[in-house]
Amino acid sequence: MSKFVNFLENNLSAPMARLSEQRHLLAVRDGVISSLPFIIVGSFFLIFAFPPLPESWAITQWAAEHAADILIPYRMTMFIMSLYVAFGIGYNLAKSYKVDPLSGAQIAVAALLLTITPSVVEELGFVLPMQYLGGHGLFVTIIVSIISVEIFRVCKQKRITIKLPEQVPSSVSRSFEALIPVAIVIFLMTLITVVMGVNLHHLVDKIAAPLVTAGDSLFGVLVPVFLITFFWSFGIHGVSVVGSVARPLWEVYLVNNSEAAANGAATLPHIAPETFYQWFIWIGGSGATLGLVIAMLLFARSKYMKNLGKTVIVPSLFNINEPVIFGMPIVLNPLLIIPFIVTPLITATLSYFVVSFGWITPTYIMPPWTLPAPIGAYLSTGGDWRAVVLVLVNITISVLIYLPFFRLYDKKMIAMEQDDSTNTVQN
Amino acid sequence: MNVLFVCAGGMSSAIVVKALKEEGKKHGQDLHVHAIGSNEVAEEINNNWDVCMVAPQIRHRFKQINQQATEAGVPCEAIPPQAYTPMGGPLLYKTLNELVE
Numbered sequence A: 001m002s003k004f005v006n007f008l009e010n011n012l013s014a015p016m017a018r019l020s021e022q023r024h025l026l027a028v029r030d031g032v033i034s035s036l037p038f039i040i041v042g043s044f045f046l047i048f049a050f051p052p053l054p055e056s057w058a059i060t061q062w063a064a065e066h067a068a069d070i071l072i073p074y075r076m077t078m079f080i081m082s083l084y085v086a087f088g089i090g091y092n093l094a095k096s097y098k099v100d101p102l103s104g105a106q107i108a109v110a111a112l113l114l115t116i117t118p119s120v121v122e123e124l125g126f127v128l129p130m131q132y133l134g135g136h137g138l139f140v141t142i143i144v145s146i147i148s149v150e151i152f153r154v155c156k157q158k159r160i161t162i163k164l165p166e167q168v169p170s171s172v173s174r175s176f177e178a179l180i181p182v183a184i185v186i187f188l189m190t191l192i193t194v195v196m197g198v199n200l201h202h203l204v205d206k207i208a209a210p211l212v213t214a215g216d217s218l219f220g221v222l223v224p225v226f227l228i229t230f231f232w233s234f235g236i237h238g239v240s241v242v243g244s245v246a247r248p249l250w251e252v253y254l255v256n257n258s259e260a261a262a263n264g265a266a267t268l269p270h271i272a273p274e275t276f277y278q279w280f281i282w283i284g285g286s287g288a289t290l291g292l293v294i295a296m297l298l299f300a301r302s303k304y305m306k307n308l309g310k311t312v313i314v315p316s317l318f319n320i321n322e323p324v325i326f327g328m329p330i331v332l333n334p335l336l337i338i339p340f341i342v343t344p345l346i347t348a349t350l351s352y353f354v355v356s357f358g359w360i361t362p363t364y365i366m367p368p369w370t371l372p373a374p375i376g377a378y379l380s381t382g383g384d385w386r387a388v389v390l391v392l393v394n395i396t397i398s399v400l401i402y403l404p405f406f407r408l409y410d411k412k413m414i415a416m417e418q419d420d421s422t423n424t425v426q427n
Numbered sequence B: 001m002n003v004l005f006v007c008a009g010g011m012s013s014a015i016v017v018k019a020l021k022e023e024g025k026k027h028g029q030d031l032h033v034h035a036i037g038s039n040e041v042a043e044e045i046n047n048n049w050d051v052c053m054v055a056p057q058i059r060h061r062f063k064q065i066n067q068q069a070t071e072a073g074v075p076c077e078a079i080p081p082q083a084y085t086p087m088g089g090p091l092l093y094k095t096l097n098e099l100v101e
Helices: A002-019 A023-049 A058-065 A072-076 A078-096 A101-113 A135-157 A170-177 A179-195 A200-215 A218-233 A238-262 A274-281 A290-299 A303-317 A322-327 A334-356 A373-380 A385-426 B012-026 B038-044 B056-071 B089-100
Strands: A119-121 A125-127 B002-007 B032-037 B051-054 B076-078
Touching (some): A002 A218, A023 A072, A023 A135, A023 A238, A072 A238, A078 A238, A101 A170, A135 A179, A135 A200, A170 A179, A200 A238, A218 A238, A218 A274, A238 A274, A274 A373, A290 A303, A290 A334, A322 B012, A322 B056, A373 A385, B002 B038, B056 B076
Parallel strands (some): B002 B051
Antiparallel strands (some): A119 A125
16 A cells, blocks of 8 residues: 555655746746735625625615725736736746846736727726726736746846946846847737737637636546545645646636626626635545544544544634644545545535526635635535525534544544553553 | 744644643743744844744645745745644654754
Protein backbone atom coordinates (compact mmCIF):
# COMPACT_ATOMS: atom_id res chain seq x y z
CA MET A 1 0.00 0.00 0.00
CA SER A 2 2.70 2.49 0.99
CA LYS A 3 4.59 1.67 -2.23
CA PHE A 4 1.48 2.51 -4.22
CA VAL A 5 1.02 5.75 -2.29
CA ASN A 6 4.66 6.69 -2.87
CA PHE A 7 4.26 5.96 -6.55
CA LEU A 8 1.23 8.25 -6.77
CA GLU A 9 2.99 10.96 -4.82
CA ASN A 10 6.15 10.95 -6.94
CA ASN A 11 4.59 10.42 -10.35
CA LEU A 12 1.26 12.15 -10.14
CA SER A 13 0.50 14.55 -7.31
CA ALA A 14 3.93 16.12 -6.90
CA PRO A 15 4.49 16.85 -10.64
CA MET A 16 0.94 18.19 -10.99
CA ALA A 17 1.37 20.40 -7.95
CA ARG A 18 4.62 21.73 -9.38
CA LEU A 19 2.85 22.42 -12.67
CA SER A 20 0.50 24.77 -10.83
CA GLU A 21 3.59 26.75 -9.78
CA GLN A 22 4.24 27.73 -13.39
CA ARG A 23 5.02 31.44 -13.59
CA HIS A 24 2.03 32.57 -15.68
CA LEU A 25 -0.48 30.39 -13.83
CA LEU A 26 0.86 31.78 -10.59
CA ALA A 27 0.49 35.37 -11.82
CA VAL A 28 -3.09 34.67 -12.97
CA ARG A 29 -3.88 33.03 -9.64
CA ASP A 30 -2.49 35.89 -7.56
CA GLY A 31 -4.08 38.44 -9.90
CA VAL A 32 -7.53 36.90 -9.55
CA ILE A 33 -7.12 36.48 -5.79
CA SER A 34 -6.14 40.14 -5.45
CA SER A 35 -9.56 41.09 -6.85
CA LEU A 36 -11.52 38.97 -4.35
CA PRO A 37 -11.96 41.67 -1.67
CA PHE A 38 -13.69 43.84 -4.28
CA ILE A 39 -15.87 40.91 -5.37
CA ILE A 40 -16.78 40.00 -1.79
CA VAL A 41 -17.68 43.54 -0.75
CA GLY A 42 -19.25 44.45 -4.09
CA SER A 43 -21.46 41.36 -4.16
CA PHE A 44 -23.02 42.24 -0.82
CA PHE A 45 -24.74 45.22 -2.40
CA LEU A 46 -26.84 42.64 -4.28
CA ILE A 47 -28.24 41.54 -0.91
CA PHE A 48 -28.96 45.15 0.04
CA ALA A 49 -30.73 45.71 -3.28
CA PHE A 50 -32.76 42.50 -3.04
CA PRO A 51 -33.04 41.83 0.72
CA PRO A 52 -34.33 38.36 1.68
CA LEU A 53 -37.33 39.85 3.50
CA PRO A 54 -41.10 39.68 2.92
CA GLU A 55 -42.13 41.75 -0.09
CA SER A 56 -44.77 43.62 1.85
CA TRP A 57 -42.22 45.22 4.19
CA ALA A 58 -41.51 48.88 3.64
CA ILE A 59 -37.75 48.34 3.51
CA THR A 60 -38.07 45.71 0.75
CA GLN A 61 -40.21 48.06 -1.30
CA TRP A 62 -37.82 50.95 -0.71
CA ALA A 63 -34.90 48.76 -1.84
CA ALA A 64 -36.77 47.66 -4.97
CA GLU A 65 -37.43 51.27 -5.94
CA HIS A 66 -33.81 52.29 -5.40
CA ALA A 67 -32.13 49.11 -6.67
CA ALA A 68 -30.24 50.91 -9.45
CA ASP A 69 -28.66 53.33 -6.97
CA ILE A 70 -27.92 50.67 -4.35
CA LEU A 71 -26.14 48.62 -7.02
CA ILE A 72 -23.71 51.38 -8.05
CA PRO A 73 -20.93 50.16 -5.69
CA TYR A 74 -21.47 46.66 -7.11
CA ARG A 75 -21.23 47.99 -10.68
CA MET A 76 -17.92 49.72 -9.92
CA THR A 77 -16.33 46.64 -8.32
CA MET A 78 -17.57 43.13 -9.03
CA PHE A 79 -19.34 44.10 -12.27
CA ILE A 80 -16.03 45.29 -13.78
CA MET A 81 -13.78 42.80 -11.98
CA SER A 82 -11.61 42.21 -15.08
CA LEU A 83 -10.18 45.70 -14.73
CA TYR A 84 -8.97 44.85 -11.22
CA VAL A 85 -7.74 41.44 -12.37
CA ALA A 86 -5.72 42.95 -15.27
CA PHE A 87 -3.93 45.20 -12.80
CA GLY A 88 -3.29 42.23 -10.49
CA ILE A 89 -1.97 39.91 -13.22
CA GLY A 90 0.24 42.62 -14.73
CA TYR A 91 1.64 43.50 -11.32
CA ASN A 92 2.37 39.93 -10.25
CA LEU A 93 3.80 38.77 -13.57
CA ALA A 94 6.13 41.77 -13.79
CA LYS A 95 7.18 41.18 -10.18
CA SER A 96 8.01 37.54 -10.94
CA TYR A 97 10.32 38.74 -13.73
CA LYS A 98 11.82 41.31 -11.34
CA VAL A 99 10.85 44.21 -13.62
CA ASP A 100 8.94 47.26 -12.37
CA PRO A 101 5.56 45.85 -11.15
CA LEU A 102 3.67 49.15 -11.38
CA SER A 103 4.59 49.56 -15.04
CA GLY A 104 3.57 45.95 -15.66
CA ALA A 105 0.17 46.57 -14.05
CA GLN A 106 -0.40 49.76 -16.03
CA ILE A 107 0.57 48.16 -19.34
CA ALA A 108 -1.84 45.28 -18.70
CA VAL A 109 -4.69 47.72 -17.95
CA ALA A 110 -3.92 49.68 -21.13
CA ALA A 111 -3.95 46.49 -23.19
CA LEU A 112 -7.32 45.47 -21.71
CA LEU A 113 -8.90 48.90 -22.28
CA LEU A 114 -7.68 48.86 -25.88
CA THR A 115 -9.75 45.75 -26.57
CA ILE A 116 -12.86 47.90 -26.16
CA THR A 117 -14.18 50.56 -28.50
CA PRO A 118 -15.76 53.55 -26.74
CA SER A 119 -18.93 54.95 -28.24
CA VAL A 120 -20.25 58.48 -28.21
CA VAL A 121 -23.50 59.06 -26.39
CA GLU A 122 -25.36 62.33 -26.58
CA GLU A 123 -25.00 64.51 -23.46
CA LEU A 124 -22.36 62.16 -22.01
CA GLY A 125 -19.67 62.19 -24.67
CA PHE A 126 -17.39 59.16 -24.81
CA VAL A 127 -18.73 56.09 -23.01
CA LEU A 128 -16.96 52.79 -22.33
CA PRO A 129 -19.18 49.70 -22.56
CA MET A 130 -18.71 48.17 -19.11
CA GLN A 131 -19.85 44.67 -20.03
CA TYR A 132 -16.44 43.75 -21.45
CA LEU A 133 -14.77 44.60 -18.16
CA GLY A 134 -16.86 42.04 -16.26
CA GLY A 135 -16.96 38.28 -16.22
CA HIS A 136 -17.23 38.15 -20.01
CA GLY A 137 -13.92 39.95 -20.32
CA LEU A 138 -11.92 37.76 -17.96
CA PHE A 139 -10.40 35.41 -20.54
CA VAL A 140 -9.37 38.30 -22.79
CA THR A 141 -7.95 40.02 -19.70
CA ILE A 142 -5.77 37.03 -18.87
CA ILE A 143 -4.47 36.77 -22.45
CA VAL A 144 -3.69 40.45 -23.07
CA SER A 145 -2.23 40.99 -19.59
CA ILE A 146 0.24 38.16 -20.08
CA ILE A 147 1.19 39.17 -23.64
CA SER A 148 1.69 42.84 -22.77
CA VAL A 149 3.85 42.11 -19.72
CA GLU A 150 5.87 39.63 -21.80
CA ILE A 151 6.54 42.41 -24.33
CA PHE A 152 7.50 44.73 -21.50
CA ARG A 153 9.97 42.36 -19.87
CA VAL A 154 11.54 41.21 -23.16
CA CYS A 155 12.20 44.88 -24.03
CA LYS A 156 13.66 45.39 -20.59
CA GLN A 157 15.84 42.29 -20.65
CA LYS A 158 17.09 42.89 -24.20
CA ARG A 159 17.64 46.53 -23.21
CA ILE A 160 15.30 47.87 -25.89
CA THR A 161 14.66 50.95 -23.78
CA ILE A 162 15.45 54.63 -23.81
CA LYS A 163 18.38 55.28 -21.49
CA LEU A 164 18.67 58.65 -19.83
CA PRO A 165 21.90 60.09 -18.33
CA GLU A 166 22.60 59.03 -14.76
CA GLN A 167 21.90 62.48 -13.33
CA VAL A 168 18.17 62.07 -14.08
CA PRO A 169 16.13 61.02 -11.00
CA SER A 170 15.25 57.31 -11.03
CA SER A 171 11.47 57.89 -11.02
CA VAL A 172 11.79 59.90 -14.23
CA SER A 173 14.14 57.44 -15.92
CA ARG A 174 11.90 54.51 -14.97
CA SER A 175 8.94 56.02 -16.79
CA PHE A 176 11.12 56.57 -19.85
CA GLU A 177 12.27 52.97 -19.73
CA ALA A 178 8.67 51.84 -20.22
CA LEU A 179 8.23 54.10 -23.25
CA ILE A 180 9.15 51.66 -26.02
CA PRO A 181 7.28 48.60 -24.63
CA VAL A 182 4.22 50.78 -23.97
CA ALA A 183 4.38 52.03 -27.56
CA ILE A 184 4.62 48.47 -28.90
CA VAL A 185 1.68 47.26 -26.80
CA ILE A 186 -0.51 50.23 -27.72
CA PHE A 187 0.28 49.93 -31.44
CA LEU A 188 -0.37 46.20 -31.36
CA MET A 189 -3.72 46.52 -29.55
CA THR A 190 -4.78 49.43 -31.75
CA LEU A 191 -3.92 47.39 -34.82
CA ILE A 192 -6.15 44.54 -33.65
CA THR A 193 -9.09 46.50 -32.27
CA VAL A 194 -9.21 49.63 -34.42
CA VAL A 195 -7.42 48.94 -37.72
CA MET A 196 -8.51 45.33 -38.17
CA GLY A 197 -11.75 45.91 -36.30
CA VAL A 198 -11.51 42.64 -34.37
CA ASN A 199 -13.57 42.36 -31.19
CA LEU A 200 -11.31 40.09 -29.15
CA HIS A 201 -14.09 39.52 -26.63
CA HIS A 202 -16.44 37.99 -29.21
CA LEU A 203 -13.63 35.88 -30.62
CA VAL A 204 -12.45 34.54 -27.25
CA ASP A 205 -16.03 34.03 -26.06
CA LYS A 206 -16.60 31.68 -29.00
CA ILE A 207 -13.38 29.76 -28.36
CA ALA A 208 -14.02 29.52 -24.62
CA ALA A 209 -17.71 28.60 -24.93
CA PRO A 210 -17.19 24.79 -24.83
CA LEU A 211 -14.95 25.20 -21.77
CA VAL A 212 -17.52 27.38 -20.01
CA THR A 213 -20.23 24.79 -20.67
CA ALA A 214 -18.02 21.84 -19.64
CA GLY A 215 -16.94 23.39 -16.35
CA ASP A 216 -20.56 23.89 -15.37
CA SER A 217 -21.59 20.27 -16.08
CA LEU A 218 -21.83 17.54 -13.43
CA PHE A 219 -18.61 16.03 -14.73
CA GLY A 220 -16.99 19.47 -14.68
CA VAL A 221 -17.87 19.71 -10.99
CA LEU A 222 -16.82 16.20 -9.98
CA VAL A 223 -13.36 16.38 -11.56
CA PRO A 224 -12.11 19.35 -9.48
CA VAL A 225 -13.86 17.95 -6.40
CA PHE A 226 -12.01 14.66 -6.82
CA LEU A 227 -8.67 16.33 -7.59
CA ILE A 228 -8.86 18.62 -4.58
CA THR A 229 -9.37 15.75 -2.10
CA PHE A 230 -6.85 13.66 -4.04
CA PHE A 231 -4.15 16.30 -3.51
CA TRP A 232 -5.08 16.73 0.14
CA SER A 233 -4.73 12.95 0.59
CA PHE A 234 -1.02 13.56 0.06
CA GLY A 235 -1.10 16.60 2.30
CA ILE A 236 -0.96 19.09 -0.56
CA HIS A 237 -3.28 22.09 -0.51
CA GLY A 238 -5.79 20.93 -3.15
CA VAL A 239 -7.77 24.13 -3.67
CA SER A 240 -4.58 26.10 -4.08
CA VAL A 241 -3.36 23.71 -6.82
CA VAL A 242 -6.65 23.10 -8.66
CA GLY A 243 -7.81 26.69 -8.17
CA SER A 244 -4.76 27.98 -10.06
CA VAL A 245 -6.28 26.51 -13.19
CA ALA A 246 -10.02 26.52 -12.44
CA ARG A 247 -10.56 29.73 -10.48
CA PRO A 248 -10.86 32.07 -13.50
CA LEU A 249 -13.68 29.89 -14.81
CA TRP A 250 -15.36 29.77 -11.38
CA GLU A 251 -15.22 33.58 -11.10
CA VAL A 252 -16.73 33.94 -14.58
CA TYR A 253 -19.72 31.86 -13.40
CA LEU A 254 -20.05 33.93 -10.25
CA VAL A 255 -19.88 37.27 -12.02
CA ASN A 256 -22.31 36.10 -14.74
CA ASN A 257 -24.76 34.92 -12.07
CA SER A 258 -24.51 38.18 -10.18
CA GLU A 259 -25.05 40.15 -13.41
CA ALA A 260 -28.21 38.16 -14.11
CA ALA A 261 -29.39 38.68 -10.53
CA ALA A 262 -28.70 42.41 -10.72
CA ASN A 263 -30.78 42.56 -13.89
CA GLY A 264 -33.62 40.84 -12.05
CA ALA A 265 -33.49 37.61 -14.07
CA ALA A 266 -35.77 34.81 -12.87
CA THR A 267 -33.16 32.08 -13.37
CA LEU A 268 -29.39 32.39 -13.09
CA PRO A 269 -27.17 30.94 -15.82
CA HIS A 270 -24.61 28.87 -13.88
CA ILE A 271 -24.72 26.14 -11.24
CA ALA A 272 -21.10 25.90 -10.21
CA PRO A 273 -19.25 29.11 -9.30
CA GLU A 274 -16.56 28.76 -6.62
CA THR A 275 -19.22 29.59 -4.04
CA PHE A 276 -21.11 26.40 -4.97
CA TYR A 277 -18.10 24.31 -3.93
CA GLN A 278 -17.40 26.44 -0.88
CA TRP A 279 -20.83 26.41 0.72
CA PHE A 280 -22.45 23.14 -0.41
CA ILE A 281 -19.47 20.79 -0.67
CA TRP A 282 -16.47 21.97 1.41
CA ILE A 283 -18.46 22.17 4.63
CA GLY A 284 -15.87 22.35 7.39
CA GLY A 285 -13.08 22.53 4.80
CA SER A 286 -11.94 20.36 1.87
CA GLY A 287 -13.34 16.83 2.13
CA ALA A 288 -16.44 18.02 4.00
CA THR A 289 -14.70 17.12 7.24
CA LEU A 290 -17.25 18.80 9.53
CA GLY A 291 -19.13 15.48 9.30
CA LEU A 292 -16.01 13.63 10.47
CA VAL A 293 -15.50 16.05 13.36
CA ILE A 294 -19.13 15.66 14.46
CA ALA A 295 -18.71 11.86 14.34
CA MET A 296 -15.56 12.32 16.41
CA LEU A 297 -17.29 14.47 19.04
CA LEU A 298 -20.27 12.12 19.36
CA PHE A 299 -18.65 8.69 19.12
CA ALA A 300 -14.92 8.89 19.93
CA ARG A 301 -13.79 6.40 22.58
CA SER A 302 -10.01 6.65 22.30
CA LYS A 303 -8.34 9.42 24.30
CA TYR A 304 -6.56 10.89 21.31
CA MET A 305 -9.74 11.17 19.21
CA LYS A 306 -11.70 12.67 22.10
CA ASN A 307 -9.03 15.32 22.62
CA LEU A 308 -8.62 16.03 18.93
CA GLY A 309 -12.40 16.40 18.44
CA LYS A 310 -12.53 19.11 21.10
CA THR A 311 -9.60 21.06 19.66
CA VAL A 312 -10.66 20.96 16.00
CA ILE A 313 -14.40 21.62 16.22
CA VAL A 314 -14.11 25.41 16.42
CA PRO A 315 -11.76 25.89 13.44
CA SER A 316 -13.90 23.33 11.54
CA LEU A 317 -17.01 25.45 11.99
CA PHE A 318 -15.11 28.20 10.18
CA ASN A 319 -13.94 25.82 7.41
CA ILE A 320 -10.34 25.54 8.58
CA ASN A 321 -9.44 21.86 8.61
CA GLU A 322 -5.67 21.51 8.36
CA PRO A 323 -5.70 20.47 12.03
CA VAL A 324 -8.12 17.64 11.10
CA ILE A 325 -6.25 16.61 7.95
CA PHE A 326 -2.85 16.52 9.61
CA GLY A 327 -4.08 15.75 13.12
CA MET A 328 -6.09 12.55 12.49
CA PRO A 329 -4.17 12.22 10.17
CA ILE A 330 -6.13 11.82 6.94
CA VAL A 331 -2.94 12.36 4.93
CA LEU A 332 -1.56 9.02 3.66
CA ASN A 333 -4.11 7.16 5.80
CA PRO A 334 -6.02 4.85 3.38
CA LEU A 335 -8.79 4.08 5.88
CA LEU A 336 -9.82 7.75 6.11
CA ILE A 337 -8.87 8.75 2.57
CA ILE A 338 -11.75 6.59 1.25
CA PRO A 339 -14.58 8.59 2.93
CA PHE A 340 -12.55 11.80 2.47
CA ILE A 341 -12.75 11.34 -1.31
CA VAL A 342 -16.17 9.66 -1.54
CA THR A 343 -18.20 12.02 0.69
CA PRO A 344 -17.66 15.20 -1.37
CA LEU A 345 -18.38 13.34 -4.61
CA ILE A 346 -21.78 12.28 -3.24
CA THR A 347 -22.75 15.64 -1.71
CA ALA A 348 -21.53 17.40 -4.87
CA THR A 349 -23.73 15.21 -7.07
CA LEU A 350 -26.75 15.76 -4.84
CA SER A 351 -26.18 19.52 -4.63
CA TYR A 352 -25.67 19.74 -8.39
CA PHE A 353 -29.04 18.13 -9.11
CA VAL A 354 -30.85 20.12 -6.44
CA VAL A 355 -29.57 23.38 -7.91
CA SER A 356 -30.09 22.34 -11.54
CA PHE A 357 -33.72 21.32 -10.80
CA GLY A 358 -34.23 24.88 -9.61
CA TRP A 359 -35.03 23.84 -6.05
CA ILE A 360 -32.38 26.23 -4.77
CA THR A 361 -31.22 29.58 -6.16
CA PRO A 362 -27.71 29.21 -7.66
CA THR A 363 -25.03 31.04 -5.65
CA TYR A 364 -24.21 34.56 -6.86
CA ILE A 365 -22.83 36.39 -3.82
CA MET A 366 -19.41 35.71 -2.33
CA PRO A 367 -19.33 35.81 1.48
CA PRO A 368 -15.90 35.38 3.13
CA TRP A 369 -15.02 31.66 3.17
CA THR A 370 -14.52 31.50 6.93
CA LEU A 371 -18.23 31.87 7.73
CA PRO A 372 -20.02 28.77 9.04
CA ALA A 373 -21.56 26.93 6.05
CA PRO A 374 -25.29 27.46 6.78
CA ILE A 375 -24.77 31.23 7.07
CA GLY A 376 -22.50 31.35 4.03
CA ALA A 377 -24.92 29.30 1.92
CA TYR A 378 -27.84 31.50 2.98
CA LEU A 379 -26.03 34.72 2.07
CA SER A 380 -24.48 33.30 -1.09
CA THR A 381 -27.88 32.40 -2.55
CA GLY A 382 -29.20 35.86 -1.77
CA GLY A 383 -31.09 34.57 1.27
CA ASP A 384 -32.60 31.27 0.13
CA TRP A 385 -33.58 29.27 3.26
CA ARG A 386 -33.65 26.07 1.19
CA ALA A 387 -29.87 26.40 0.80
CA VAL A 388 -29.59 26.03 4.59
CA VAL A 389 -31.64 22.82 4.40
CA LEU A 390 -29.30 21.43 1.73
CA VAL A 391 -26.27 22.26 3.90
CA LEU A 392 -27.81 20.44 6.86
CA VAL A 393 -28.67 17.43 4.67
CA ASN A 394 -25.11 17.36 3.32
CA ILE A 395 -23.67 17.51 6.85
CA THR A 396 -25.87 14.56 7.85
CA ILE A 397 -24.77 12.57 4.80
CA SER A 398 -21.12 13.23 5.56
CA VAL A 399 -21.52 12.16 9.20
CA LEU A 400 -23.11 8.91 8.03
CA ILE A 401 -20.39 8.14 5.47
CA TYR A 402 -17.50 9.04 7.76
CA LEU A 403 -18.89 7.24 10.82
CA PRO A 404 -18.12 3.55 9.99
CA PHE A 405 -14.60 4.43 8.83
CA PHE A 406 -14.05 6.59 11.87
CA ARG A 407 -15.17 3.81 14.22
CA LEU A 408 -12.69 1.39 12.67
CA TYR A 409 -9.92 3.95 13.05
CA ASP A 410 -11.00 4.78 16.59
CA LYS A 411 -10.75 1.09 17.51
CA LYS A 412 -7.22 0.99 16.15
CA MET A 413 -6.36 4.02 18.28
CA ILE A 414 -7.82 2.38 21.40
CA ALA A 415 -5.73 -0.74 20.74
CA MET A 416 -2.62 1.42 20.31
CA GLU A 417 -3.33 3.35 23.49
CA GLN A 418 -3.76 0.10 25.45
CA ASP A 419 -0.50 -1.22 24.00
CA ASP A 420 1.23 1.96 25.03
CA SER A 421 -0.07 1.86 28.59
CA THR A 422 0.81 -1.83 29.12
CA ASN A 423 4.27 -1.14 27.70
CA THR A 424 4.83 1.73 30.09
CA VAL A 425 3.72 -0.43 33.02
CA GLN A 426 6.16 -3.17 32.05
CA ASN A 427 8.98 -0.71 31.60
CA MET B 1 13.20 34.66 18.68
CA ASN B 2 11.27 35.76 15.60
CA VAL B 3 9.66 32.92 13.67
CA LEU B 4 7.96 33.37 10.30
CA PHE B 5 5.32 30.77 9.37
CA VAL B 6 4.26 30.30 5.77
CA CYS B 7 1.08 28.47 4.68
CA ALA B 8 -1.44 28.83 1.85
CA GLY B 9 -3.33 31.86 3.16
CA GLY B 10 -1.91 32.45 6.64
CA MET B 11 -5.11 31.11 8.23
CA SER B 12 -4.43 27.54 9.26
CA SER B 13 -0.96 28.25 10.63
CA ALA B 14 -2.52 30.66 13.10
CA ILE B 15 -3.76 27.62 15.04
CA VAL B 16 -0.37 25.93 14.96
CA VAL B 17 1.30 29.22 15.90
CA LYS B 18 -0.63 29.16 19.16
CA ALA B 19 0.54 25.62 19.90
CA LEU B 20 4.16 26.60 19.27
CA LYS B 21 3.96 29.71 21.46
CA GLU B 22 2.53 27.69 24.34
CA GLU B 23 5.26 25.08 23.98
CA GLY B 24 7.84 27.87 23.96
CA LYS B 25 6.41 29.25 27.21
CA LYS B 26 6.75 25.84 28.84
CA HIS B 27 10.45 26.03 28.06
CA GLY B 28 10.62 29.60 29.30
CA GLN B 29 11.13 31.02 25.82
CA ASP B 30 9.16 33.95 24.51
CA LEU B 31 8.56 33.35 20.80
CA HIS B 32 7.33 35.94 18.37
CA VAL B 33 5.55 33.97 15.64
CA HIS B 34 3.79 35.44 12.62
CA ALA B 35 1.81 33.51 9.97
CA ILE B 36 1.61 34.66 6.34
CA GLY B 37 0.46 33.31 2.96
CA SER B 38 2.98 32.01 0.45
CA ASN B 39 2.61 35.02 -1.85
CA GLU B 40 3.66 37.41 0.93
CA VAL B 41 7.07 35.83 1.49
CA ALA B 42 8.98 38.13 -0.86
CA GLU B 43 7.75 41.25 0.94
CA GLU B 44 8.01 39.91 4.48
CA ILE B 45 11.21 37.88 4.50
CA ASN B 46 13.56 40.84 4.99
CA ASN B 47 11.81 42.10 8.13
CA ASN B 48 14.22 40.69 10.66
CA TRP B 49 13.15 37.03 10.93
CA ASP B 50 15.36 34.46 12.61
CA VAL B 51 13.79 31.43 10.95
CA CYS B 52 11.19 30.64 8.31
CA MET B 53 8.99 27.53 8.56
CA VAL B 54 6.86 26.25 5.67
CA ALA B 55 3.57 24.38 6.21
CA PRO B 56 3.33 20.84 4.81
CA GLN B 57 0.33 21.48 2.54
CA ILE B 58 2.37 23.85 0.37
CA ARG B 59 5.53 21.75 0.23
CA HIS B 60 5.35 21.86 -3.58
CA ARG B 61 6.22 25.53 -3.15
CA PHE B 62 9.00 24.85 -0.64
CA LYS B 63 11.85 25.11 -3.13
CA GLN B 64 10.79 28.56 -4.24
CA ILE B 65 10.22 29.82 -0.68
CA ASN B 66 13.48 28.29 0.48
CA GLN B 67 15.28 30.16 -2.26
CA GLN B 68 13.73 33.48 -1.23
CA ALA B 69 14.61 32.81 2.40
CA THR B 70 18.16 31.78 1.61
CA GLU B 71 18.70 34.92 -0.44
CA ALA B 72 17.60 36.91 2.61
CA GLY B 73 19.87 34.84 4.84
CA VAL B 74 17.03 33.30 6.83
CA PRO B 75 17.26 29.57 7.63
CA CYS B 76 14.21 27.80 6.21
CA GLU B 77 12.66 24.39 6.91
CA ALA B 78 9.48 22.47 6.07
CA ILE B 79 7.21 21.65 9.00
CA PRO B 80 6.73 17.87 9.36
CA PRO B 81 3.04 16.92 8.79
CA GLN B 82 2.77 15.29 12.24
CA ALA B 83 3.75 18.62 13.83
CA TYR B 84 1.15 20.60 11.95
CA THR B 85 -1.71 20.02 14.41
CA PRO B 86 -3.00 21.81 17.49
CA MET B 87 -1.32 19.08 19.54
CA GLY B 88 1.91 19.12 17.55
CA GLY B 89 3.56 21.79 19.72
CA PRO B 90 6.37 19.65 21.20
CA LEU B 91 7.49 18.23 17.84
CA LEU B 92 7.25 21.67 16.26
CA TYR B 93 9.36 23.18 19.03
CA LYS B 94 11.94 20.45 18.54
CA THR B 95 12.05 21.07 14.77
CA LEU B 96 12.47 24.77 15.40
CA ASN B 97 15.37 24.30 17.78
CA GLU B 98 17.13 21.90 15.44
CA LEU B 99 16.79 24.50 12.71
CA VAL B 100 18.26 27.28 14.83
CA GLU B 101 21.26 25.17 15.80
